[in-house]
Amino acid sequence: MKRIMRYGLMACLLACVALGAFAQQPADAAESRKMVAEVCAAAAEMTSLQCDFVQVKQLSLLQTALTSKGRMYYRGGDRLRWEYMSPYTYTFVLNGDRVMLKSSEKTDVVSVRSSKMFQQIARIMLNSVTGRSLADGGDFEVTMYKSGTEWEARLVPQQKELAALFSEVRLHIDPKLRMVTVVELRERGGDTTRIEMRNVRKNGAIDDALFKVQ
Template structure:
């Protein structure tokens, strides 16, 4: 369950991109600052998502769909609706994982790994993680229609699982639209965010942990 938890927390962000070139240090700082400024103005986010997971041992990709809600910097609901139902909720320092068979509730404080992943997860939704070079080594790539941030984990626990995380960013909205997870095992996960709505009211009940 721990590995699924880590994968789920890092998996909340999608789409193929054209070739891009790495930018210089000054331009990289400017891009990161613009994304972080936009993130500071984001109080909530909700969207549909399509997740495609390519297993290294299978030729067929596994596709699932669902809905994501984010609010106030410390709450996230990640809900799979097809082809199965599974709900993950982070509410401050508590996590709920609910399937058709059972519900598990854990404290983020119970594990240093949980604390790290929860912080990265919430920051990645908005792009704030780009400014935290303690967790990742970040390389920015520029383009007219899309920016890309390639993050290589510094923490040994994350580095043992993921070789790279790629965030795709809309340069007009300064917002993350894609996350690609490159796993050490050779598996790859891509999540595309669709029908995005920012700064609209989301009731606290959406993030209830019980």
């Protein structure tokens, strides 16, 4: 379960609503630059984001998918709350350089600075929620695709720590809202995680207490 939650949080990290069913066509270089620029421009205007999510984990050795549900809150550059509510409860809160991990049994608070891996994950999570990860060539090699209903960004990890976990990350983007709507994580071992964001609310007020780390 901890493994499932960890990869789910990475997807949080990448961030928000529906998956199109049309075949994707690769975008040319000029189109790719335009698409990335438009997503990043929308991200620059984002001050907060909150939504429900449904996470489906497909293990390569099992035919049955594991489904969990929860809620996500993001605000102001360095605050993120990723909360699982069903079928178990687990909360991840990032506030600046501190992280709180809370389960039904215990609560741990750690410093992001305590490990290079944690620093990378925290930065990628925040950038992915807003869409800024598309412009970060140091973390991913990005290839853009398009169809009539959505854009898709396929990200191949360039950092060895992340490359050891994931072969590819796919972000599905609403071309009208210029926002990530679905995140797919493809692991080296063949497992996949799909996170769909629902009931998205952008730039609304969010209580400070949701990001409290103690």
